[in-house]
Amino acid sequence: MAWCAPAWEELQASLPKQQKAQAPWMFAECSPKGLSPLRALRQGLLTHWPLSVRRPATSEDILTCPSAASTETQAQLVPLKRALKPPDLSRLLPSSISSVLLNRREERWFLEQLGGEVHTFAAEEDLRLHLLKPPKLPGQQERPGCMILFHGGSWMVGSPSQFYQHAEVIAKDLGVAVACCQYRLWLKHPRADVPFDAIKDAQRCVRFLHDEADVLGLDRRRFVVGGLSAGGHLAAMTALESGAEIGLAGLVLLNPVLDLSFSAGWRRRKPLIWLGSTLLRARYGEEALQSKSPIHQVRNLPFPTLILHGEEDDVIPLAQSEVFVAEMQRSHNDCKMIAFPQVNHHFLHAKPEVAERHLLALGSFLQEAGVMHGSAGDYKCKQ
Numbered sequence: 001m002a003w004c005a006p007a008w009e010e011l012q013a014s015l016p017k018q019q020k021a022q023a024p025w026m027f028a029e030c031s032p033k034g035l036s037p038l039r040a041l042r043q044g045l046l047t048h049w050p051l052s053v054r055r056p057a058t059s060e061d062i063l064t065c066p067s068a069a070s071t072e073t074q075a076q077l078v079p080l081k082r083a084l085k086p087p088d089l090s091r092l093l094p095s096s097i098s099s100v101l102l103n104r105r106e107e108r109w110f111l112e113q114l115g116g117e118v119h120t121f122a123a124e125e126d127l128r129l130h131l132l133k134p135p136k137l138p139g140q141q142e143r144p145g146c147m148i149l150f151h152g153g154s155w156m157v158g159s160p161s162q163f164y165q166h167a168e169v170i171a172k173d174l175g176v177a178v179a180c181c182q183y184r185l186w187l188k189h190p191r192a193d194v195p196f197d198a199i200k201d202a203q204r205c206v207r208f209l210h211d212e213a214d215v216l217g218l219d220r221r222r223f224v225v226g227g228l229s230a231g232g233h234l235a236a237m238t239a240l241e242s243g244a245e246i247g248l249a250g251l252v253l254l255n256p257v258l259d260l261s262f263s264a265g266w267r268r269r270k271p272l273i274w275l276g277s278t279l280l281r282a283r284y285g286e287e288a289l290q291s292k293s294p295i296h297q298v299r300n301l302p303f304p305t306l307i308l309h310g311e312e313d314d315v316i317p318l319a320q321s322e323v324f325v326a327e328m329q330r331s332h333n334d335c336k337m338i339a340f341p342q343v344n345h346h347f348l349h350a351k352p353e354v355a356e357r358h359l360l361a362l363g364s365f366l367q368e369a370g371v372m373h374g375s376a377g378d379y380k381c382k383q
């Protein structure tokens with residue numbers, strides 16, 4: 001989470017030139033020194049990526065893993081070629097602007113280019129979710145599970161488009177539907193009690209998907225919630241407060257905000273982090289913040305939790321997730337964390353080899369949680 005990411009940093013991260021350098025890892029085969037997520041999943045490497053390993057190996061180590069698919073089978077597989085290009089204007093604007101001005105344009109692009117669906121789950125607040133389902137395989141009877149994702153942006157800005165690339169990979173390569181959900185943001189809803197109302201919105205979104213699962217063609221028994229940064233905070237609170245009741249199958253957090261007091265794991269806070277936490281305490285009080293901080297609301301959950309966190313995150317420190325993992329394990333939870341070296345808070349802008357390991361770990365978790373049927377390689381070969 002960053003209370004006010006500089007517009008120039010946002011712009012640099014979203015320039016077309018940068019996208020061209022970063023996008024290919026997700027949609028095309030890599031050089032011999034690396035593996036694309038699809039290629040790695042095709043070869044059945046998920047079974048060789050134990051989540052008990054805290055620090056991922058290098059991409060060269062991934063290449064040495066035994067392959068479940070023969071060379072002949074690999075040669076028959078057609079490389080996946082996709083051109084995922086968000087609306088040009090949204091890439092040239094800071095997210096704080098594009099998330100407000102271009103929201104409907106992004107939705108149209110999601111519907112027309114990705115073949116997704118848009119559903120309203122809170123009409124009064126005009127909140128919608130963007131749902132992308134996996135292609136149905138011949139003879140497939142069971143409904144897909146669903147990964148419900150909440151974007152980051154300090155509870156102030158952002159949009160579901162942050163996870164469009166993830167949604168396409170997870171849906172088409174892993175056979176799991178993805179719902180990217182909106183929630184009340186300070187910039188759009190200045191009168192809302194953010195982040196408390198945002199937590200309510202996240203829970204309403206999950207309940208909507210659960211209640212409408214039959215209509216939407218989803219298996220409500222195989223729902224996983226997840227989020228990045230501030231979205232990770234919403235996902236964690238949803239899982240802790242309503243996960244058992246709803247019947248969630250898992251929780252996935254990326255560089256999550258777990259302490260609204262911003263005290264756990266901190267050695268030295270950035271000025272903007274200090275200012276933001278001070279304003280939160282002044283408005284709501286310490287007791288209210290702790291009541292909605294995952295790190296202070298740990299309880300035993302009937303489903304596993306996976307945390308992926310960059311070691312170089314200078315916005316939300318790795319130590320905060322370590323404290324949360326210790327509390328979760330103390331409460332007899334199945335909670336694991338993978339720390340990624342040389343990765344900062346901008347997890348989705350990490351190097352290609354990091355993205356590979358990230359998706360491998362995510363696919364392994366979804367398979368172990370029972371959200372995927374079979375292996376990703378089997379799913380891809382059947383199409």
